[in-house]
Amino acid sequence: MRRVVQFSTGNVGRHSLRAIIGRSDLELVGVHASGPSKIGRDAAELCDWNEPTGVIATDDVDALIALRPDCVVYTALAETRPMEAIEELSKILAAGIDVVGTSFVWMAAPRYAGDWVREPLEKACAAGGSSLYINGIDPGxxxxxxxxxxxxxxxxxxxxxxxxxxxxxxxxxxxxxxxxxxxxxxxxxxxxxxxxxxxxxxxxxxxxxxxxxxxxxxxxxxxxxxxxxxxxxxxxxxxxxxxxxxxxxxxxxxxxxxxxxxxxxxxxxxxxxxxxxxxxxxxxxxxxxxxxxxxxxxxxxxxxxxxxxxxLDPTDAGCISTAARVVNAIDWVCDAPVGLVAVEDIPQAAIIKGLMWAPDREPQLPV
Incomplete structure (x- = not known):
C-alpha cells in the first residue's frame, strides 16, 4: 500500500483526495491546504466524503514531509506562482518523496520544457532519488x-x-x-x-x-x-x-x-x-x-x-478525469527510475490497477 499526501484541495485536488481515500491500495496520510477555512479540518470534509478519515489538513509542508509518504499528489495552482511551486516541489522531491501532479503544465512533456523549470526539478529528483510525473487532460x-x-x-x-x-x-x-x-x-x-x-x-x-x-x-x-x-x-x-x-x-x-x-x-x-x-x-x-x-x-x-x-457538471467531471491521470499512475511512478517521467514512459496497462472499488468503499455522491 502506498502512503500518499494530497497537496491542495481545489477544483482538481478535492477529486484526487476522494480517489485516494476510496482506493484500498492507497493510504492517505496527510493533506495540505492553504486557506484558513480549510486548515484544521478532516480531509473528509474537504472532499464530501461520508466518513471521517482522521487526517487533518495543514499548511505545514515540513510536517507533511516528516510523515515520509511514498508519494505526494500535487494539484496546487502553479501557473500563477511558478517559482514558489518549483520551490515546493523541489523541497518534496529532494526529501526523497515521489510526486505526481496536474499543475505546472510546462512539464506535461518534460523533455521539451524550458531549462528554467526543468533543471531545478531534475536536480531535486537527483538529490532525493525521486521521480516526478506531471499530466492532465489538456495539456496531457x-x-x-x-x-x-x-x-x-x-x-x-x-x-x-x-x-x-x-x-x-x-x-x-x-x-x-x-x-x-x-x-x-x-x-x-x-x-x-x-x-x-x-x-x-x-x-x-x-x-x-x-x-x-x-x-x-x-x-x-x-x-x-x-x-x-x-x-x-x-x-x-x-x-x-x-x-x-x-x-x-x-x-x-x-x-x-x-x-x-x-x-x-x-x-x-x-x-x-x-x-x-x-x-x-x-x-x-x-x-x-x-x-x-x-x-x-x-x-x-x-x-x-x-x-x-x-x-456534477461536465466541467467538474473534467476535473475528476484530470485527477485520475496522475492518481492512477502513483504505483508505477513510485517504482520508476529517478528523474522526470513522461507519459510515454508509462505502459498504459500499468495505470488501471485499483480502479474497480469494492462496493463497501463506494462514497456518497457529492451534492
Whole structure:
C-alpha cells in the first residue's frame, strides 16, 4: 500500500483526495491546504466524503514531509506562482518523496520544457532519488494518449489537430480560469498574461515538439495564435457576468509548421454559454465539452472524448478525469527510475490497477 499526501484541495485536488481515500491500495496520510477555512479540518470534509478519515489538513509542508509518504499528489495552482511551486516541489522531491501532479503544465512533456523549470526539478529528483510525473487532460491526455491512439489507426498522416472545445459557463473558477483566459475583460484592457507573446507556445509547445519527434520530423517553427470574441449582449453564468463589450470566448493554439504549412495544431476553443462565438466550433451532439483529435491522413481518423457525471457538471467531471491521470499512475511512478517521467514512459496497462472499488468503499455522491 502506498502512503500518499494530497497537496491542495481545489477544483482538481478535492477529486484526487476522494480517489485516494476510496482506493484500498492507497493510504492517505496527510493533506495540505492553504486557506484558513480549510486548515484544521478532516480531509473528509474537504472532499464530501461520508466518513471521517482522521487526517487533518495543514499548511505545514515540513510536517507533511516528516510523515515520509511514498508519494505526494500535487494539484496546487502553479501557473500563477511558478517559482514558489518549483520551490515546493523541489523541497518534496529532494526529501526523497515521489510526486505526481496536474499543475505546472510546462512539464506535461518534460523533455521539451524550458531549462528554467526543468533543471531545478531534475536536480531535486537527483538529490532525493525521486521521480516526478506531471499530466492532465489538456495539456496531457488529449495531446499525448488520445492522439497516440488516433495515430495508431493511420498508415499515413498529413495533419494532426487536437482540440479542447468547452463551455466554461458553469465552471465556478473566475479567480483563476476566468482571469487567466481573460473572460470579462474589455478589448482596451491590458492583455491577459496567457496571450502575451510566447506564453501559449511555452505551455503547449512541448507536446507539439514531442509529437513531431515521435513522427520523425523536424519542424520549421512552433508558433502560437489567439483570437478573442467580445459579446454585444450581457451574458450571465456561474463563472461570471460578462457585460457588452467584454470577452466571452477565446480560441488559441500552438502550431507546428513544416515546409511552410501547419501540420500539428493544439487548439482551445473556450466560451461562456452557447451564445458566445456562435460561428466557432462546438462539441458534437449537444455536449458541453469535447477533447477531440482529428488525423487527416489515410484513413481520416476522428476521436472524441466526452466526460460526464450523474450529479456534477461536465466541467467538474473534467476535473475528476484530470485527477485520475496522475492518481492512477502513483504505483508505477513510485517504482520508476529517478528523474522526470513522461507519459510515454508509462505502459498504459500499468495505470488501471485499483480502479474497480469494492462496493463497501463506494462514497456518497457529492451534492
Amino acid at each position: 491526455y488529449s495531446g499525448d494518449t488520445l492522439v497516440h491512439t488516433a495515430l495508431s489507426l493511420a498508415t499515413r498522416v498529413a495533419t494532426i489537430t487536437v482540440q479542447e472545445i468547452f463551455d466554461y459557463a458553469n465552471y465556478d473558477d473566475a479567480e483563476y480560469t476566468g482571469a487567466a483566459m481573460g473572460f470579462g475583460v474589455s478589448e482596451d484592457d491590458e492583455l491577459p498574461p496567457l496571450y502575451l507573446p510566447g506564453v501559449v507556445e511555452s505551455m503547449w509547445g512541448g507536446q507539439v515538439r514531442s509529437l513531431a519527434d515521435g513522427l520523425g520530423i523536424t519542424l520549421d517553427e512552433v508558433r502560437q495564435r489567439t483570437e478573442r470574441w467580445f459579446t454585444p449582449e450581457r451574458i450571465d453564468c456561474t463563472m461570471m457576468t460578462v457585460h457588452p463589450g467584454q470577452m466571452a470566448a477565446v480560441r488559441f493554439a500552438t502550431e507546428g509548421v513544416l515546409d511552410g504549412r501547419v501540420v500539428i495544431t493544439l487548439e482551445h476553443v473556450n466560451r461562456l454559454t452557447a451564445a458566445a462565438a456562435p460561428e466557432w466550433d462546438f462539441p458534437p451532439d449537444g455536449h458541453v465539452g469535447v477533447h477531440r483529435v482529428v488525423i487527416d491522413g489515410d484513413p481520416r481518423v476522428e476521436v472524441n472524448t466526452h466526460v460526464s457525471h450523474p450529479v
